[in-house]
Amino acid sequence: xxxxxxxxxxxxxxxxxxxxxxxxxxxxxxxxxxxxxxxxxxxxxxxxxxxxxxxxxxxxxxxxxxxxxxxxxxxxxxxxxxxxxxxxxxxxxxxxxxxxxxxxxxxxxxxxxxxxxxxxxxxxxxxxxxxxxxxxxxxxxxxxxxxxxxxxxxxxxxxxxxxxxxxxxxxxxxxxxxxxxxxxxxxxxxxxxxxxxxxxxxxxxxxxxxxxxxxxxxxxxxxxxxxxxxxxxxxxxxxxxxxxxxxxxxxxxxxxxxxxxxxxxxxxxxxxxxxxxxxxxxxxxxxxxxxxxxxxx
Amino acid sequence: xxxxxxxxxxxxxxxxxxxxxxxxxxxxxxxxxxxxxxxxxxxxxxxxxxxxxxxxxxxxxxxxxxxxxxxxxxxxxxxxxxxxxxxxxxxxxxxxxxxxxxxxxxxxxxxxxxxxxxxxxxxxxxxxxxxxxxxxxxxxxxxxxxxxxxxxxxxxxxxxxxxxxxxxxxxxxxxxxxxxxxxxxxxxxxxxxxxxxxxxxxxxxxxxxxxxxxxxxxxxxxxxxxxxxxxxxxxxxxxxxxxxxxxxxxxxxxxxxxxxxxxxxxxxxxxxxxxxxxxxxxxxxxxxxxxxxxxxxxxxxxxxxxxxx
Numbered sequence: 001x002x003x004x005x006x007x008x009x010x011x012x013x014x015x016x017x018x019x020x021x022x023x024x025x026x027x028x029x030x031x032x033x034x035x036x037x038x039x040x041x042x043x044x045x046x047x048x049x050x051x052x053x054x055x056x057x058x059x060x061x062x063x064x065x066x067x068x069x070x071x072x073x074x075x076x077x078x079x080x081x082x083x084x085x086x087x088x089x090x091x092x093x094x095x096x097x098x099x100x101x102x103x104x105x106x107x108x109x110x111x112x113x114x115x116x117x118x119x120x121x122x123x124x125x126x127x128x129x130x131x132x133x134x135x136x137x138x139x140x141x142x143x144x145x146x147x148x149x150x151x152x153x154x155x156x157x158x159x160x161x162x163x164x165x166x167x168x169x170x171x172x173x174x175x176x177x178x179x180x181x182x183x184x185x186x187x188x189x190x191x192x193x194x195x196x197x198x199x200x201x202x203x204x205x206x207x208x209x210x211x212x213x214x215x216x217x218x219x220x221x222x223x224x225x226x227x228x229x230x231x232x233x234x235x236x237x238x239x240x241x242x243x244x245x246x247x248x249x250x251x252x253x254x255x256x257x258x259x260x261x262x263x264x265x266x267x268x269x270x271x272x273x274x275x276x277x278x279x280x281x282x283x284x285x286x287x288x289x290x291x292x293x294x295x296x297x
Numbered sequence: 298x299x300x301x302x303x304x305x306x307x308x309x310x311x312x313x314x315x316x317x318x319x320x321x322x323x324x325x326x327x328x329x330x331x332x333x334x335x336x337x338x339x340x341x342x343x344x345x346x347x348x349x350x351x352x353x354x355x356x357x358x359x360x361x362x363x364x365x366x367x368x369x370x371x372x373x374x375x376x377x378x379x380x381x382x383x384x385x386x387x388x389x390x391x392x393x394x395x396x397x398x399x400x401x402x403x404x405x406x407x408x409x410x411x412x413x414x415x416x417x418x419x420x421x422x423x424x425x426x427x428x429x430x431x432x433x434x435x436x437x438x439x440x441x442x443x444x445x446x447x448x449x450x451x452x453x454x455x456x457x458x459x460x461x462x463x464x465x466x467x468x469x470x471x472x473x474x475x476x477x478x479x480x481x482x483x484x485x486x487x488x489x490x491x492x493x494x495x496x497x498x499x500x501x502x503x504x505x506x507x508x509x510x511x512x513x514x515x516x517x518x519x520x521x522x523x524x525x526x527x528x529x530x531x532x533x534x535x536x537x538x539x540x541x542x543x544x545x546x547x548x549x550x551x552x553x554x555x556x557x558x559x560x561x562x563x564x565x566x567x568x569x570x571x572x573x574x575x576x577x578x579x580x581x582x583x584x585x586x587x588x589x590x591x592x593x594x595x596x597x598x599x600x601x602x603x604x605x606x
Contacts, residue, residue, distance in 0.1 A: 032399045039396065040413045043471060047416070049439050050428050066442045108324040115321025121314045131325065134333055135524075138531055138585055140561050140578040144343060144571050145336035148350065168328030176325065201317045230421030232534040237566065248423045255427075255542050262431060269424040276419045284412070291475055292482035 050273075054078070054266035061262050074263060081268035084261065089243070090250035097159050097246060098228035104167035105175060105224045106217050112172070113179035114205050118191060131173050139170070139233075147237060157241040162234050166224060175220040178293050182216035183209065219290040222283060229276060247272050343575035350569050361576035371577065373552055374560040377462065381556070382529040385466040390521055393473040397480035398510070411481070415474035426538040429468040430455060455543055458553035465535055465554065476521055483517035484510070512601040519600045523589055530585050533558040557581060 053061060054077055056070040081087060115121075116128050150161040165171075191204045199207070232248045239245055242253075251272065254265040280287060319326070344361055346354035365371055396414060400407055417425065432439050433454035441451035454464040491509045500508070511518075536556045540549035547563050548555030561581070565574035 028402070029404065032402050032404050036396070036399055036404065036410050040410055043413050043417060045439070046428055046432055046471065049432060053431065062437055064436065066437070066439065112322045112325040115318050119314055119318040119321060121318030122311065123315075124318060127322065130329070134329070136527060136585065136589060137333065137337070138527070138578065138581050140531065140558060140574075141340050141582050142333060142336035144565055144575050144578065145339035146332060147565075148339070148571070149331075149336075151350070165332070168324070168332045170333070172325055172328055201321070205321075226419065230423075232422045232538070233562075236537075237562075248421055251423050251427065252538075252541065255544065260542075265427060266431070269427055272424050273420050276421075277416065280412075280416070280419055287415070288411070288478055291478050 050266055050270055053262060054270050056263055058261075058263060077263040077267040078271070080261070080264040081271065084264055085250050085253045085268070086242075087247075087250070087268065087271075090245055090247045093159070093244060094229060094246040094248070097162050098225050100159065100163045101166035101228045102221045102224045104163065105172075106221050108167055109172065109175040109220055110179050110183075110210060110213055110217060111205070113176045113183055114209060116176060117180045117183040118186075118188075118204075118209070119201060131176065134170050135173050137170065143237070150238070157239060157244050159244070161238040162228070162231070165234065166228060171224075171227065175223070178220060178290060179213065179216045181293055182213060186212055215286070218283070219286045222279070222286055223290060225279075226276065340575045340578060343572050344579050345576075346572045348571040348575075350571055354572060357572070361573050362580075364573070365576055365580060370552065370555070370560060371557075374555045374557045377553065377555055378530055378532065378557045380462055381466060381469075381532060382526065384462075385469050386522075386525045386529045388466075389469055389473050390476060390518070390525060392470055393476035394480050394514075394518075396473075396477045397484055398506075400477070400481055401484040411478070414477050417471045418474040422534040423538055425472070426468070426535045427542055429464070429471070430539060430542050433464050433467075455539065456550055458549075458551040461539065461549050461553045465539060468535065479517060479521065480514065483514040487513040515596075515600040516602060519592070519596050523592055526588050526592065527585055530581060530588075531558045532556045533562065537562075 052069065055073045055075070056067070056077075057072075057074055060067045060070050116124065116131075146161070146165070147156075150156055155161055186209060190208055194204050194208055230248060231246070235246045235249045239249060242250075251265070251268055254261055254268065343354060345356060345358060347357050347360075348354035400410055404410070420428075433441075435441060435451065435453040435456065438454070440454070444451050452460045454460045487510060491513070492505060495505050495509060533556065536549075536554045536559050537547065539554055540547055543549070547559060547567065557577075558581075561574050561577045564570050564577060
């Protein structure tokens with residue numbers, strides 16, 4: 001992965017620009033850049049419009065022709081966004097669910113992945129096949145019985161259906177697959193020599209493999225956070241009590257009134273999105289690698 | 298003698314490995330049992346009952362499935378789902394491939410482009426959908442403003458039943474960054490040697506794509522198509538929000554964005570017809586399963602695994 005853009009420069013210069021082939025290469029580069037820039041701008045425009053709208057007055061939002069830039073930046077929309085709905089409470093609810101989900105996932109997943117990659121037991125491949133097969137099972141098939149189960153346990157309107165589903169639901173298959181790929185890359189000699197010294201599997205797991213597994217664990221932690229943060233369908237099903245809502249569901253409250261308060265709503269949407277974007281810039285490579293391996297987001 | 302003790306010793310070790318292995322994967326086994334196998338069985342049972350969540354399920358045999366076969370609303374939701382699969386999923390995969398191909402030419406600023414294409418996939422469904430509803434607003438939206446400048450017709454994206462599905466599909470293109478990154482990873486694994494050899498033979502870029510690139514990345518295409526199909530038939534959040542955010546009932550204008558998973562959700566949690574919804578879930582499962590099998594069967598014709606060809 002040559003992410004460093006400067007690396008390609010000498011390659012271009014080396015070609016004799018006046019030759020036919022050299023000119024073709026340059027023409028192709030210009031063509032590629034033109035398309036990439038146009039599409040890139042189209043991809044960025046919604047973000048820019050989100051932030052601009054979040055800084056406009058209501059009159060500026062509802063004008064024809066469009067007003068490209070507000071006369072005065074309306075930071076008030078941001079304070080309105082936080083006060084119009086219980087924004088802080090929803091944020092804390094969301095964070096709590098995300099943190100508990102991550103905690104369980106990073107404990108459970110490496111254990112299961114270890115069993116599936118570094119212990120050679122009978123029936124392992126069959127069980128692994130079953131696990132990957134569960135990815136095909138639509139969420140809707142298990143949705144109702146699991147809802148009924150949590151209903152019987154009186155856990156509707158609590159965080160537990162969401163947290164427990166993140167630990168034990170279908171998502172585990174992606175996580176295990178990712179960590180298993182990582183574990184299979186660790187040389188077997190490492191555990192063999194420990195075994196000769198009389199170390200148990202559990203000891204090898206905690207003392208040798210886990211310390212090496214930090215990058216993979218970080219990746220699944222990230223994906224779990226992302227999933228919990230943006231989840232819409234789960235909270236919609238399990239959280240009816242407005243006290244328990246997450247940001248995903250809470251944002252709908254801006255739509256409840258007769259007229260949508262687009263300014264504060266866009267401010268709230270910005271606040272909701274920014275933590276993830278910041279996170280992405282810190283751990284970009286983890287994201288890209290994780291997606292390349294499992295295809296999940 | 299020595300041989301038998303060795304044998305029993307290796308058997309003992311195998312058994313120990315089995316127990317240790319099962320112990321390590323036990324959280325998953327628990328999940329498989331409680332969150333998958335039992336619910337699957339229960340769901341199958343519910344699908345044969347009348348069940349409103351509060352009473353106990355009443356056996357009705359295959360009545361739910363018979364009623365489902367005559368349910369016009371179900372067929373409409375299925376049509377809507379197939380519509381966004383054909384006109385959304387496949388063009389979006391093709392689009393992601395084109396972007397990945399361009400990025401794979403080692404263009405300058407590749408990581409910046411990659412970041413820009415990937416960012417939208419990070420936006421939570423609710424934030425992204427509401428933002429797009431604002432962009433698509435017929436009167437004040439940015440998109441119709443730009444279309445106006447270009448002297449193009451400005452459709453009523455969110456309220457005209459003809460345009461609601463295209464609206465969602467358009468938004469879907471914005472979220473293709475994950476697919477692009479996966480294609481990019483696959484493209485980077487294609488040996489450069491192939492292209493060099495083809496260049497010496499005087500192959501055109503078009504020929505190189507169809508004879509080298511496309512076959513080499515076809516396993517990734519297969520994976521994306523299958524995962525995309527499974528996801529597309531469960532399409533929910535964006536469709537739900539597009540109706541709800543407009544102050545419309547579930548399903549949107551004339552039920553034009555009533556997708557299968559949304560109708561199923563409505564049946565279960567608005568109408569509290571858990572038995573009927575379970576029957577719907579099983580029909581969904583069978584459809585997804587059959588489609589996956591079909592894609593796999595055809596894949597023998599267009600998917601090449603390294604070394605075979």
